[in-house]
Amino acid sequence: GRGMPLLQVDCAMAAPSSSPMEVELADSWTTRDSAPLSAAAERAVSGFYEAQRARHQQERERSLRLGSARGSAKWNRQELYIDPSRRSSAAAASRRHLARHPEWWRGAPLPCAEAKLREIVAAQHFFQVDCDDVGLPAPERRSEDIFGEEGDLADVSEQLLLDGPRSTYVIDGEDWDYAAEQLQTSGDENEQGTLLLERDPLEAERQKGAFTCRLAAAVRQCLSVRSAGAAVGSAHPLLLRAVSTALSQSGMASLERACESTQVAVSGGDQLLRYELRSCVSRSGASMDEGAGAGRSGVWEASLEVKKVQFSNAIFCRAADEFEEPLAMEFGEGSSFGKRCLLRLRMAPDGDPPPRVEVDVVELCEKVILFDTSGKRLPWPLPQLAASSKSPKGAGLPRTLRTSTCARRCACTASVCRRTVLACSRLRLRWRRYFSNEHAR
DSSP: OTTSOOOOOOOSSOOOOSSOEEEOTHHHHSOSOOSOOOHHHHHHHHHHHHHHHHHHHHHHHHHHHHTOOTTSHHHHHHHHHHSHHHHHHHHHHHHHHHHTOGGGTOSSSOSSOHHHHHHHHHHHHHHHHHHHHTTSOGGGOSSOOOBBOSGGGBTOBHHHHHHGGGSEEEETTEEEEHHHHHHHHHSOTTTTTHHHHHHOHHHHHHHHHHHHHHHHHHHHHHTSEEETTEEEEOOOHHHHHHHHHHTSHHHHHHHHHHTOSEEEEEESSEEEEEEEEEEEEESSOOOSSGGGOTTOOSOEEEEEEEEEESOSEEEEEETTOSSOOOEEEEOOTTOEEEEEEEEEEEEOOTTSSSOOEEEEEEEEEEEEEEEOTTSOEEOSSOHHHHHHHHSOTTTTOOGGGOHHHHHHHHHHHHHHHHHHHHHHHHHHHHHHHHHHHHHHO
16 A cells, blocks of 8 residues: 555645645634624534533543542543633634634535534644643643653654654655655565564664654754745744644544544555645745744644545444444445645744644545445445434434444543553653664664
């Protein structure tokens, strides 16, 4: 799967080209129209936050029964939705975001379906929460992300360091692909990384560590303050933290959570990940902040793409249905799921203390191609999913297959798996640093 194109997604909004992006400075953070949101847009906002309130209220009650400690990331995340003032403030920010993009909700027929508007609201909110988190004291954060503390990796998300060798990155037009580098070195696709790991584990870890250090340096350089095309200042620590978090599995988790109207779990196949980062050039030549320098807008674009391919089976479950039998199906060759999200990020203007990173979701799209085992193209959404959502809750389902129970068990298992993977990833990162230091000696 390494030689195939990663993702070609059909989007309602234009996808960026490989050349530097020219943008109007007011496009992302200035409300272009003071007209109220449409009824569908209002329902998308209120529906999203009400669902979050109900979900996190249940989690809080469960936490209290289990005696969970206050001040944890999970507790702080619950507070964001349970506390009326915090929830109201977040909802107001979501309304301002939609007001800046009337092309999504104005007109008849509606440019974006209400379900898609809700996913956009969710994506904007989750990414902004992540950006706000990097500036909070550790006891107040809503996530458990860890950042480098010193040296060349200071303020770089450890998750990016873990994902670097197993994902594809494009930083200011330059490709960063560890597997491709190994292929060029070995000349044999079947030997890339595998034989080196078996022959010399220490050298394999050293090469991965060196690659991630070079990748982190490229991200830092891209985010540096520029004037006349030359770097004149270092990247803001908060911006580096926010961007390196977005360009990792942490950012991909926010994308997956936002697009959760239909949960999909595939069996087998490959998952391809691609992240891009580039600075944007202002059409007017003006800067968005005084330190950005002439000709630079102080805005960066980051894109996240995921594509699942070559799978043979998948299980579907509608997140909005409390009672529903999961739908398991077999698929033929050529089936794929793809998602893409485009963000614009900047440091908030100096007049808005304390320093914070602002994010604007400008594109969120999905492409699904499904074939049955005979090679016939299937429609999406699948008719079976639409039919199940209209049936009475729990109708005709055995008690053991009621999704309310099944979903809770799956969610619990997924949470345990995520924490286990995170712990193992952090352990691998420590071993990688240890191997690198030993090799240097």
